[in-house]
Amino acid sequence: MQSKLSKSAMVAAALTIGVQAAPASAEDLSYQQVTDMLHVVMDTDRSVYTKNVVARLAAKEKVIKASEYFEDDKALPLPAQMFRFGAEGVADKTDAFSYSLLSLWPINKQNAPKTDLEKEGLQFIVDNPGENFYGEEELGGETYFTAVYPDVAVAEVCASCHNGHKDTPRDDFELDDVMGGVVIRIPTDS
Amino acid sequence: MGGAAVAAWMLVGGDRTALLPDATTGVHHQFEVACETCHAAKPFSTEKKTIKALNKTCYTCHDDELKASSDSHPRKKFRDPRMADYWEKIDARLCTSCHIEHKPEITRPGAVTLAMDYCVACHSEGKQDVRVNRPSHAGLEFDTCATAGCHNFHDNRALYEDFLVKHADQPWLNGQAPVHALQAISWETSEPPKTALARADAIAPSEKLTDEALDHWAASGHATGGVNCAGCHAPEAPEQVAMADLALQWSEAPEMKTCWGCHKEEAKAFRVGRHGMRSHPKIAKPRKTSKQFKALGWKGAEDSLPEQMLAWLEDASPPPQMTVAEARLPMKREAHGETLSCGSCHQPHSVDRREASVEACASCHADEHTTAYFDSSHYRLWKAEVAGEAPAGSGVSCATCHMPKVEGRRGDVIAAHNQNEFLRPNEKMIRPVCMDCHGLGFAIDALADADLVARNFQGRPAAHIDSIDWAVRRVKTGEQGANQ
Known part of the structure; x- marks a missing residue:
């Protein structure tokens, strides 16, 4: 679990956090440290979009809607879509890591946990507020370091939209609730 | 000897038609002898690399179309390792999985080579079990998912639930005299710009300045747009050129590349479309x-081979343009000698740009749908528009549906030249074409009725597709799914 970070993952991490060169102690970085770093960036960007764009423009100032069908509705992409588009864009550029936003109560069933580790990790972060979950799993013949981070309702609009959606399996979310988890994977074989 | 010949064809050169395993699908026959167009991996590559390279080439022509379709099952969705258990069922990261x-004997509509109940692989268990999520689907078999009007694997722009609900109450016809707005704009006549040229402005060698040529050119869009004779017939000639030099550089029949120089967007689409794919820049040379000898480590081996052997090792390449005779669709016998270029449909000197919308198509196509068009309501509307008896954009030509007017990248209105974007599955046409005039429900029913399509929509749909009714019932009446 604490094995040394592969070169490709290290480069990907460096690119993602926006530094020009790997830090002096890069040789000592563990997979967990890398996923933690990646998550800080993801979580911060996600929070900024949710609060400063969607919550401000759609919920507070009501100048534009946020919609799942944002192209048809000339609206803002939903925060979860914004996150997914980023993950798909990263997957176009590198296989060094992948990430997704999942939930035990997904509106889109595709975002329900599939692997045993996802199920265990998502339940863990709900049962242990403030804690992350780390593990190792084999998928498609490859071994992955997998980290699961709590995804919290950072704005009232997160809870209200999910509670009111026709396909939600849960309608009692509140501000600061853990609504799901960010799952980050790094292949450890390569 | 036979084995040596096959090896030579595969590794060095020569006509490989005899090596084609079987007929190619759809219009791929247009470049099937240029094997490397699809089989892009180097000889002796690993199986993984070979398949990867093969699949990459699909996107050479189909990428834009897939992006425009808001692909419901894009490759990127399946690359995440969490989808690994699906890879075992149908590996949707690869086009060649479906x-x-x-393989003509197992090729089904949509060029699908799986059994048509392929949805069962992923949507029959767990959270994705559609029979649990949608009570309305409980008794349905999986080979009916892709029934016209219900679902497509890639393009569901007009079929997704919220869209169905939003357009559930539309009448069969939108008002008494609906129009195709972009078609109306494209035919609009406005004041000629100051740069427009008149009959007297034509500059060409005197023998070319016939009354007929002058009359047609002066009334054409090219003159209105300020394009003088040399713009097409001697495009390389300098602006100030002596008439004798112009005559030397004169081309009686300008090449397609001359048209492409100005009509870039149309050309790009034409070259991935069914009429012009022979000229696609990615078709293997x-x-x-x-x-080839050098790559095999036999540099210069060709020098020791006799002429006849070298000729035998010469690669066959598809002719630069498709011919009507090669088409697999029913075509008019008298058109068999025609090749497909810009000039096949467009007469650059013609006053009437609308000829390319009907007459040009019908001069070659002879299938039931095309033949029936001339007895259809759509054609009657078109004739009325052309005669000036009905508003611009109210007519329905062949091009209205299959090569509709779309907004170009510069905000101008152009004709879509890649027919694939508006052809199959035919629900692709619902939003950009049918719904200009018809309600969603009618459009879905009409396109699902194959006989009605063949009759070019003379009559009413014979059956009703339930998708809108089911979607409305679930959303408006709160029919419960497994998720709730």
């Missing part, structure tokens, strides 16, 4: 014998 070439 579309295998050279014929292999060079010397280069």
Whole structure:
């Protein structure tokens, strides 16, 4: 679990956090440290979009809607879509890591946990507020370091939209609730 | 000897038609002898690399179309390792999981080479079990998912639930005299710009300045747009050129590349469309014998071969333009000698740009749908528009549906030249074409009725597709799914 970070993952991490060169102690970085770093960036960007764009423009100032069908509705992409588009864009550029936003109560069933580790990790972060979950799993013949981070309702609009959606399996979310988890994977074989 | 010949064809050069395993799908026959167009991996590559390279080439032509379709099952969705258990069922990261070439005996509509109940692989268990999520689907078999009007694997722009609900109450016809707005704009006549040229402005060698040519050119869009004779007939000639030099550079029949110089967007689409794919820049060029020998470590081997052997090792390449005679659709016998270029449909000197919308199509196509068009309501509307008896954009030509007017990248209105974007599955046409005039429900029913399509929509749909009714019932009445 604490094995040394592969070169490709290290480069990907460096690119993602926006530094020009790997830090002096890069040789000592563990997979967990890398996923933690990646998550800080993801979580911060996600929070900024949710609060400063969607919550401000759609919920507070009501100048534009946020919609799942944002192209048809000339609206803002939903925060979860914004996150997914980023993950798909990263997957176009590198296989060094992948990430997704999942939930035990997904509106889109595709975002329900599939692997045993996802199920265990998502339940863990709900049962242990403030804690992350780390593990190792084999998928498609490859071994992955997998980290699961709590995804919290950072704005009232997160809870209200999910509670009111026709396909939600849960309608009692509140501000600061853990609504799901960010799952980050790094292949450890390569 | 036979084995040596096959090896030579595969590794060095020569006509490989005899090696084609079987007929290719759809219009791929247009470049099937240029094997490397699809089989892009180097000889002796690993199986993984070979398949990867093969699949990459699909996107050479189909990428824009897939992006425009808001692909419901994009490759990127399946690359995440969490989808690994799906890879075992149907590996949707690869086009070839569902579309295998050279397999005519198992090729089904949409070029699908799986059994048509393929949805069962992923949507029959767990959270994705559609029979649990949608009570309305409980008694349905999986080979009916892709029934016209219900679901497509890639393009569901007009079929997704919220869209169905939003357009559930539309009448069959939108008002008494609906129009195709972009078509109306494209035919609008406005004041000629100051740069427009008149009959007297034509500059060409005197023998070319016939009354007929002058009359037609002066009334054409090219003159209105300020394009003088040399713009097409001597495009390389300098602006100030002596008439004698202009005559030397004169081309009686300008090449397609001349048209493409100005009509860039149309050209790009034409070259991935069914009429112009022979000129696609990514179609593999014929292999060079010397280069092939060098790659095999036999540099210069061609120097010791007799002429006849070298000729035998020369690659066959598809002709630069498709001919009507090669088409697999029913075509008029008298058109068989025609090749497909810009000039096949467009007469650059013609006053009437609308000829390319009906007459040009019908001069070659002879299938039931095309023949029936001339007895259809759509054609009557078109004739009325052309005669000036009905508003611009109210007519329905062949091009209205299959090569509709769309907004170009510069905000102008152009004709879509890649027919694939508006052809199959035919629900692709619902939003950009049908719904200009018809309600969603009618459009879905009409396109699902194959006989009605063949009759070019003379009559009413014979059956009703339930998708809108089911979607409305679930959303408006709160029919419960497994998720709730």
